[in-house]
Amino acid sequence: xxxxxxxxxxxxxxxxxxxxxxxxxxxxxxxxxxxxxxxxxxxxxxxxxxxxxxxxxxxxxxxxxxxxxxxxxxxxxxxxxxxxxxxxxxxxxxxxxxxxxxxxxxxxxxxxxxxxxxxxxxxxxxxxxxxxxxxxxxxxxxxxxxxxxxxxxxxxxxxxxxxxxxxxxxxxxxxxxxxxxxxxxxxxxxx
Numbered sequence: 001x002x003x004x005x006x007x008x009x010x011x012x013x014x015x016x017x018x019x020x021x022x023x024x025x026x027x028x029x030x031x032x033x034x035x036x037x038x039x040x041x042x043x044x045x046x047x048x049x050x051x052x053x054x055x056x057x058x059x060x061x062x063x064x065x066x067x068x069x070x071x072x073x074x075x076x077x078x079x080x081x082x083x084x085x086x087x088x089x090x091x092x093x094x095x096x097x098x099x100x101x102x103x104x105x106x107x108x109x110x111x112x113x114x115x116x117x118x119x120x121x122x123x124x125x126x127x128x129x130x131x132x133x134x135x136x137x138x139x140x141x142x143x144x145x146x147x148x149x150x151x152x153x154x155x156x157x158x159x160x161x162x163x164x165x166x167x168x169x170x171x172x173x174x175x176x177x178x179x180x181x182x183x184x185x186x187x188x189x190x191x
Contacts, residue, residue: 125157158182
């Protein structure tokens with residue numbers, strides 16, 4: 001499960017700086033959060049453009065849950081097409097959630113951050129929908145790789161950088177990407 005991630009905490013990442021500048025110069029309805037991003041906050045995501053490429057925008061993290069007060073913040077990638085809540089969004093509205101890393105906690109409340117092995121942002125796979133004037137997204141999860149499995153039984157689907165446009169534009173490629181081994185991650189214990 002991905003219940004928190006981080007973005008814009010290191011000012012050294014070139015893409016993060018460009019993304020922040022693009023969001024600040026655009027007319028966004030809600031301000032993007034900085035640092036640790038939690039459910040119900042507004043965060044930057046990339047969506048498909050009119051022809052190609054990635055368009056930065058800001059969306060709220062979480063779908064309202066019709067059965068409980070808690071938000072739906074994640075969707076299991078293995079059952080996306082079986083769930084009416086997520087099927088249309090996956091088929092028609094995929095997004096990339098840029099992140100410096102994502103957090104997971106052990107049952108003993110030890111906090112770990114998982115980041116890409118390089119200096120660049122990682123992309124978490126997401127889907128979104130529009131509800132009135134608000135766009136909302138959820139992060140897709142999968143069975144964890146061994147590095148994460150030692151800490152938690154789920155992890156976000158991480159899209160390789162060179163497959164970003166394929167995720168946004170090609171449904172067949174997106175189906176394959178949720179099943180493939182994610183890019184290499186590194187783990188750090190924070191507390």
